Amino acid sequence: MSSRVYGFSRECVAQYGRQLSENMAGNNGSSGGGPGTGPATLGRRSSSSAIILRELGKFFLAGVKWTGRPSLGIGAYGSVEPLEHHGMMCAGKKIHDVLINVENEGADDMAHRFVDECKLMSELRHPNVVQFLGLCLSPSSSLPILVMEHLYCSLDDLLETTPDIPLYMKRSILRDVALGLAHLHGRHPAIIHRDLTARNVLLNNNMRAKLADFGVARILNLPAGKLEATLSRVPGTSTYMPPEVFSREARYNTSVDIFSFGHLLLFTITQKQPGVEAATFVDSSGRIVARSELERREDSMSTLYGVLGREHPFVAIVTECLQTNAALRPSIFQDTCG
Numbered sequence: 001m002s003s004r005v006y007g008f009s010r011e012c013v014a015q016y017g018r019q020l021s022e023n024m025a026g027n028n029g030s031s032g033g034g035p036g037t038g039p040a041t042l043g044r045r046s047s048s049s050a051i052i053l054r055e056l057g058k059f060f061l062a063g064v065k066w067t068g069r070p071s072l073g074i075g076a077y078g079s080v081e082p083l084e085h086h087g088m089m090c091a092g093k094k095i096h097d098v099l100i101n102v103e104n105e106g107a108d109d110m111a112h113r114f115v116d117e118c119k120l121m122s123e124l125r126h127p128n129v130v131q132f133l134g135l136c137l138s139p140s141s142s143l144p145i146l147v148m149e150h151l152y153c154s155l156d157d158l159l160e161t162t163p164d165i166p167l168y169m170k171r172s173i174l175r176d177v178a179l180g181l182a183h184l185h186g187r188h189p190a191i192i193h194r195d196l197t198a199r200n201v202l203l204n205n206n207m208r209a210k211l212a213d214f215g216v217a218r219i220l221n222l223p224a225g226k227l228e229a230t231l232s233r234v235p236g237t238s239t240y241m242p243p244e245v246f247s248r249e250a251r252y253n254t255s256v257d258i259f260s261f262g263h264l265l266l267f268t269i270t271q272k273q274p275g276v277e278a279a280t281f282v283d284s285s286g287r288i289v290a291r292s293e294l295e296r297r298e299d300s301m302s303t304l305y306g307v308l309g310r311e312h313p314f315v316a317i318v319t320e321c322l323q324t325n326a327a328l329r330p331s332i333f334q335d336t337c338g
Helices: 010-025 048-059 107-123 155-161 167-185 255-270 298-308 313-321
Strands: 064-066 078-085 088-095 132-137 144-149 190-192 201-203 209-211 218-220 280-282 288-290
Touching: 048 107, 048 132, 048 144, 078 144, 107 132, 107 144, 155 201, 155 255, 167 190, 167 201, 167 209, 167 255, 255 298, 255 313, 298 313
Parallel strands: none
Antiparallel strands: 064 078, 078 088, 088 144, 132 144, 190 218, 201 209, 280 288
């Protein structure tokens, strides 16, 4: 069997995960790198553990093993641990113990958010959405771990470490993202991801893309005739967020994801993180004038023109997705990536 996958070696793709593990192993404070080995206050739990166990008991798996390998990633809210289930490599999302202990006033909110994420993921079945497998318990913690399929790297890793990725591969990845997003938006009620970034697009060994991390996703159950809901301000990564989420009473719908998709298109095609300039400027008469979202990404758009030319279909898609007015953005069900 060929060791090449869409022009990349399997060894090269696997290396991204190893590099990430090596980088994170030095930060998690454990000698073996396995989950639950850091400082613990395991006997001091709020009602949050009980909430999780009560709500999610039916999802617990038997036969999950700890590999003893370093964490695959670590963030502000948790880490991703390498697991094995009946011989299959899996990934386990683990909340940091300190966030659920009795001294954290937001522990119960964090627990409910984790419960919501697990329940939502358990209902999603699509080839372009990361597959939820169930839950397990860490040997050294009362907190459950969300078990999901293991993937090789994130789109962010790929774009940052691999120069000159062929356009046909980028198009294939973006089409997968669009299909995954269409599955979310096409459900009844619709689901808004709300944190569609290159970090949350994961790739398998065949370079197929899947949406991940539904920690801030929201089911948009709107009454008949209502087009928007009042939701959390800036729920995801701010540079990927459209202007409507920054208002005091943030009212938005699935078009939030479309804007993020436009930002993702820019990053994927140019392989440069889009810069976002100030939202306003002072004109020659001294007036404060608002910039459009496209103007704020002027440098990134110029790079896009240089890569594709102004007439390429992708340029029109990016322009439509990054409209300041949410009503002017396209639906994901339009033929966004062919």
